[in-house]
Amino acid sequence: MNRSRDGAARFAERRQREDEAPRLRASYPALATLKLEVEERRGASSMPETKHVRHVIVERAPALFVIMCGDSSCRDGGHDVTHAVLRYLSSGSTDFEVEDQCSGTIGTAHCGRIVRVHALATYTKPAT
Numbered sequence: 001m002n003r004s005r006d007g008a009a010r011f012a013e014r015r016q017r018e019d020e021a022p023r024l025r026a027s028y029p030a031l032a033t034l035k036l037e038v039e040e041r042r043g044a045s046s047m048p049e050t051k052h053v054r055h056v057i058v059e060r061a062p063a064l065f066v067i068m069c070g071d072s073s074c075r076d077g078g079h080d081v082t083h084a085v086l087r088y089l090s091s092g093s094t095d096f097e098v099e100d101q102c103s104g105t106i107g108t109a110h111c112g113r114i115v116r117v118h119a120l121a122t123y124t125k126p127a128t
Contacts, residue, residue, distance in 0.1 A: 017066070021062035022063045023061065023062060023063065024061045024063050027086075028063075028089050031122075033055075033058060033121065034055075034058055034119065034121050035055050036056065037053050037117070037120075038051065038115060040067075040070045040116075043113060063082070063086060065081045066078060066081075069102045071104075071106060073106045073107070074102060074106055077111045079101075081115070093119075094120065094123070095118075095119070095121075099114060102114075
């Protein structure tokens with residue numbers, strides 16, 4: 001089945017990107033915890049269709065934040081919020097939001113689903 005092979009290829013590509021990415025702990029040694037509250041909605045809607053919370057295991061997590069598009073019909077879409085999240089972590093932000101629009105396609109139309117990530121981070125205090 002072609003769709004199954006496409007999904008397996010996307011999964012393998014994602015796994016490779018995660019394996020090759022630097023680890024959060026190595027890049028941000030003061031980062032203690034990171035919680036991501038993820039909401040996804042259709043572009044024209046103000047109400048989220050899906051919500052979930054992701055507790056990032058800082059000790060072993062990659063410094064990579066890619067969220068798959070929630071529409072199973074979407075092709076070549078998703079939300080790579082890595083640069084925005086890392087920018088906030090670099091500045092020591094503890095509470096921030098990132099929003100991204102899916103650039104995939106559904107049939108011949110632009111997907112356009114919106115993901116909003118509300119992040120809560122804590123940091124260790126430097127030794128004095």
